[in-house]
Each structure stands twice: as C-alpha cells, then as structure tokens.
Amino acid sequence: MAENSDFESARQTLQEVFGYQSFRPFQEEVIAELIAGRDAFVLMPTGGGKSLCYQIPALHRHGVGIVVSPLISLMKDQVDALLANGVRAACYNSSLTVAEVQQVLAKLQKNQLDLLYVAPERLLNPDFLSRLHSLSIALFAIDEAHCVSQWGHDFRPEYVHLGRLRQNFPEVPLIALTATAEKHTRLDILQHLHLQDSYRVIAGFDRPNIRYTVINKARPYLQLGAFLDNHNDESGIVYCLSRKRVEEIAAKLSQDGFKAAAYHAGLGAKTRKQVQEAFLRDDLQIVVATVAFGMGIDKPNVRFVVHYDLPKNIESYYQETGRAGRDGLPAEALLLFGYGDIALCRGLIQKGGNLEQNRIEIHKLNAMVAFAESGICRRRALLGYFGETMDADCGNCDICLHPPQRYDATEDARKALSCVYRVGQRFGIGHVIDVLRGAKTQRLLDLRHDQLSTYGVGRERTQDHWSHLLRQLIHHGFLEQDIANYSVLKLTEAARPLLRGETELMISAPRVKPVSKKRPERKIAGLEYNQELFNQLRIKRKQIADRDGVPPYVVFGDASLAEMAASLPTDKEALLAINGVGQTKLQRYGNEFIKEIVGFLCR
Secondary structure: OOOHHHHHHHHHHHHHOOOOOOOOOOHHHHHHHHHOOOOEEEEOOOOOOHHHHHHHHHHHOOOEEEEEOOOHHHHHHHHHHHHHOOOOEEEEOOOOOHHHHHHHHHHHHOOOOOEEEEOHHHHOOHHHHHHHHOOOEEEEEEOOHHHHOOOOOOOOHHHHHHHHHHHHOOOOOEEEEEOOOOHHHHHHHHHHOOOOOOEEEEOOOOOOOEEEEEEEOOOHHHHHHHHHOOOOOOEEEEEOOOHHHHHHHHHHHHHOOOOEEEEOOOOOHHHHHHHHHHHHOOOOOEEEEOOOOOOOOOOOOEEEEEEOOOOOOHHHHHHHHOOOOOOOOOEEEEEEEOHHHHHHHHHHHHOOOOHHHHHHHHHHHHHHHHHHHOOOOHHHHHHHHOOOOOOOOOOOEHHHHOOOOEEEOHHHHHHHHHHHHHOOOOOOHHHHHHHHOOOOOHHHHHOOHHHOOOOOOOOOOOHHHHHHHHHHHHHOOOEEEEHHHOOEEEEOOOHHHHHOOOOOOEEEOOOOOOOOOOOOOOOEOOEOOOHHHHHHHHHHHHHHHHHHOOOHHHHOOHHHHHHHHHHOOOOHHHHHOOOOOOHHHHHHHHHHHHHHHHHHHOO
C-alpha cells in the first residue's frame, strides 16, 4: 500500500487538478495500490469514476502513463478533458497527420507527457514497444477491458495480445478497467492480461439515476414521439439495428423539428466526425445510430437513451443505456421490444463464421429477451444477470412505478406445457408455437406433428401471445432452455403440479405504451437549485465552449452548474469549493461564471 503522504498528495491532486472535493467509493484504494506499483482490476459502472483510478497514479509515478483505448473518439474526449485540467496528455492513433505523429513522439521521448492514449495495434507495434523500453513508464491502463474476452459483448482479437505487456514490462503496474463484464468475461480478463494476483474491485453495476422502461413495440415511431415530448432540448441517443432504419428515423425526426442526425459505419469518416462533434457541442439534440456510435462518447449530459430495436445482448444494453446520466443526474432508458427483432438479431448473429462464438451470442440474445419479458423489477433483473443481488425493488423502473396488469394464464400455460411434452421436449420455441397455432410448415408435416393432440389448440392466439407466454414459463421455472442443445424446451419438475391442475399461474400482460408521461426531475440528491440560473449558466458555458472550440462539458458539467446554481458562489474561493472546479479551470473560466452569478443576484 502507498504511504500516508501518498494519500494526502493524491487527495491534493484530486482537488487542485480535477476539482473534486472527495474520492468516490473504491477510487482511493485503487489509486493507492497503483502508486505503490501493484496491478489492479476495476469493474465500475459507467460514470463511477474509472478514469481517475489511473489518471491520478500516472501523475504521481515517475514516467508516462500509457492508456490503451479501442476508439479514436474515446481517446480524443479523454485528452480534451485532461488538457482542460492542465494535464499534459496526447493520443497516438491513425487520425493523426505525419507532423502530428512526430510531435507526439517527440514529446514522449522528451518526457513531456503525463498520459498517452494509444490504440492496441499501435501499442503492440515492435518499433513502438522498442521506443517504450527506452522510456520510464508509470503504468499501463487497459480501458474497455471486456474487449479481451470472447464472452465480452465487444470482443476484439487485437486485445487478446495485450497480455504480452506483462512479459515485456514485468515491473510496470497494469490496470484493467471495464463497466460491463459478467463472470465469464471477468475470468477471461484476469487470465489473458495475467492479473491473477491483482488488487480487484467489483464496485457493482447499479446506476440508480437511470429509470428503465420496456414497452412492447407497436407503431414504434409514435411511441418514440410520445417519449420525446418529455425531453425537449435535452440530449439523447436512439439506437437502431440497421443502417436503413437509422437513416429513416433520423430523417423523420428532422422533418418533425428535432435537431437529429444519423450515425452508422456506412457513412463517410468526415460525416461521422461532424455528427459526433455537433452532438458533443450540444448543437445536435439527438443522434440516431447503430451500435457503431457511443463507445467513445464521454458526454455526461445525455438525458435519455432509446433502443428502437432489441439489443443483441444485455451487456450492450447496459453499456448503451449507461451513456445516459453519466453526470449522476436523473436519466431515462426506453426499450421498444418487438418479437420480430429477435429473428433479426438471430439472423445477424448467424452470419458470423465462428460457430462457438455464434452459440455464445445466441445464449446472450436469449438472456436479453428474458430481461425484456421479465415482470420483475428491471434493476433486479439487470443486476441479477451480472451476479449482483438487491435487497429490495428499485422504485425507479416501469415495473416498480406502475406494476403491470396480471392475468390468469393457467389454461394457456397447460396447453403450452402439454405441447412441449407432446413434441418430445426436443424442439425450440418457434416449433412449439407452430404446433399450437396449427401451422402447416413442411418440417412440421414431415414430423407428423399435425397428428398431435395439441396441434392447433392455440390457433386463436397470436404468435406474439404464445412467445410471451412461453418465455414467462421459462422465467417462472416451469420450462428450461437447453442452450447447449439448440435451445430446446424441456419441462422442469415445477411444471407437473401446473399440468395436473394443482396450481394456477398469474403472469404479467405485455405493455405497449409508457404508463406515465411524468419524467424524473433533474436534481442532484439533496440539492435544490435555481433552474433559471442553471439555464443561464448553460448558455454562458456554451458561449465559452464555442469560443474555445471544445465541448461544453469540458468547461463544466451539468452537475457543477447545478451546484453553482444552488450555492451561488460570488468569489473565487467559493467557486473553488464546487465539484469539478480545479485550479486550471478556476483561472480560465472563474471570472466569467462569477460575473454571471453576481449579475443574476443583482437583478
């Protein structure tokens, strides 16, 4: 562990450089371990303060901190924010010109950098590794470390080779950080990066400021419009599965008066960069995007995330919804859940050439569907996937705020369970539904399943009805899916009393529209602030950001502005007590914000 003097010095850096009055949970322990030269593995939710866990140690250890990051945009955002705080930072990636590369490498060679952000391919280049061997390295930080695992939702083969760092630099501390890693992924990270003896922090996955809502998809664009009515002039992201749908929704939103734009990998690099920068600078309200957008977005004031289509796995859903409310203020996550999306996702997965990877991804898709259909507290279901339990329901999701209607599904459940039994417990959901609804598919006829007693007993019900019911039967433990055997359905022991008529089943009905138009109030816990002054400070921040050519949040985040609007600082000493105001920002922006506050008070 680090000495007491190191603790005090780290706290001083936290306040003077980054402008925060105290550490968040687990930060101080991780920072102390790294300063002392020990490896670390950190799993913290988005917005939990992972970056400071390596940024502060890099400033306290001799040499330069090397940060591995998967996306150029992520590097740029981090570097911009560090430079605004007076930290000597740079990035080294393919976006740089030859002259810029030479400039960065010259600074690196002259020990003029505190932190260097680099792509994994660049880092592992033999020439660059050779250069690093001639320098003093403070630490290595592997950001988005879930990319190292096949079980990770964003697996990247180049990340696997980062394990070489331990052999090449055995004395340099290494920290791996992620916000999304269930048990299999965590084990892979520790193994591939040789972190078995590391200091480990599992800070939990809960983001209590996000309100989760799932509704069944029906006329989705109208559902989206009803949701957006509550988010005028707020920043948000709408995720779609296909490029075509992205462009279609972005065009409709623009026609309806929203400042919206499309973002996907099929657009030119220049267009993508323009959209991203406009969004970061608050010149654009809504980005409609595929999963290509967001991993590198460090924008703290995103107030909502909408999934227009079903994500392929819970990790993606968690990470994408986590882009809302990074500043800790209330935010919303809306998922439009359609059964047609399941087949679309499955088709996209099966295009992959790796059969084992496909099997893993189908398993993850099934878990995502289970989450969407679950009638229990959304946060319980979400955290449960990552192995985290809650003592009580969250009180901030659609299920908790407005419990769904329930109905007696006993008769239909018996029909479904009987059908699973009659087909020999050897088929998946789709085939069971075909039998129940009396379909005449060639496969069904070849198997002579049209001769079964359950054939056609549920033809008066829709396919969506049976799909919802069968998945509810899985959630309630009456059926299980054999993932290793093509997801066939099998009866559990719990199904016997239900089939024999000894018990009844009440389940939640599907929901097709948000049950409340009331959105969460934008407040910091226990903090009342003047909304008019807050809006005035936002305008001033935008003017300064445009003048300096940086995103508004680089000047100050919404949480800092809200604190100003609550405590009304009128001198530099009082302003310095605001979270997010360090010495560099005080000198750069302090007088302008103090003048704005004094002018407001003197009206």
